[in-house]
Amino acid sequence: LPPPPELAPSLYVPPLADAWRRAEIERLAADRPALTPARQLADNHRAAALLIELIGTGQDDGSAPETQADRYAAQAYDYILGHFRSLRSLAEVADRIGIGYDHLRHCFRNRYGFSLKQWHLTVRIDRAKDLLHHTNLPLKVVADLCGFANARYFSTSFHTLTGTTPAAYRQNG
Numbered sequence: 403l404p405p406p407p408e409l410a411p412s413l414y415v416p417p418l419a420d421a422w423r424r425a426e427i428e429r430l431a432a433d434r435p436a437l438t439p440a441r442q443l444a445d446n447h448r449a450a451a452l453l454i455e456l457i458g459t460g461q462d463d464g465s466a467p468e469t470q471a472d473r474y475a476a477q478a479y480d481y482i483l484g485h486f487r488s489l490r491s492l493a494e495v496a497d498r499i500g501i502g503y504d505h506l507r508h509c510f511r512n513r514y515g516f517s518l519k520q521w522h523l524t525v526r527i528d529r530a531k532d533l534l535h536h537t538n539l540p541l542k543v544v545a546d547l548c549g550f551a552n553a554r555y556f557s558t559s560f561h562t563l564t565g566t567t568p569a570a571y572r573q574n575g
Contacts, residue, residue: 426452474499475513478506479521486525487549492518526550527563534572541568 430449437445478495489495495518496503510518526548533544545556560568 471509472513474501474506475510478510478518479514482518482522483525486522486529487547489522489549492522523559523563527560530556530560530568531564531571534568535575544568 426448430445430452477499481495481498482489482492493503496506499506501509507518510521514521530544530548533539533547537544539547541557542553545553548556550556550559557568560566560571564571566574
């Protein structure tokens with residue numbers, strides 16, 4: 403059966419230049435009568451091997467190659483994700499990467515479409531949402547665990563980003 407029309411755009415696979423891979427995909431996708439368990443297992447292994455091969459080849463999606471600026475932005479993204487609680491200044495991120503703060507801000511916004519500050523706040527609030535949803539810790543403790551200086555600043559930041567207070571978020575689950 404063909405996929406529903408609303409799924410078609412998300413199921414697009416760019417054409418493969420390699421004839422063997424294309425033929426293998428066509429063989430695996432062909433309509434066949436009910437398979438024996440052994441044949442189904444063999445086909446599953448073939449499909450897994452084909453996926454590993456495709457991932458390993460890094461099929462070119464036509465996008466521009468990654469630039470040094472993109473690598474700086476990705477490093478900042480990951481660094482903030484891993485150190486959101488202890489960061490006191492986003493200039494620390496630039497220092498860690500080894501470039502100027504203004505240059506990093508520019509690279510980051512060009513790569514992701516939002517600011518370093520917005521990313522840092524989003525990561526902290528996402529962590530707070532998780533803690534509010536899964537624990538009964540006091541708001542002051544949640545604020546501290548998410549790197550906020552105090553509960554008031556945490557509540558204000560949370561409300562600004564989510565449109566609700568931390569207490570209301572916890573209550574509504």
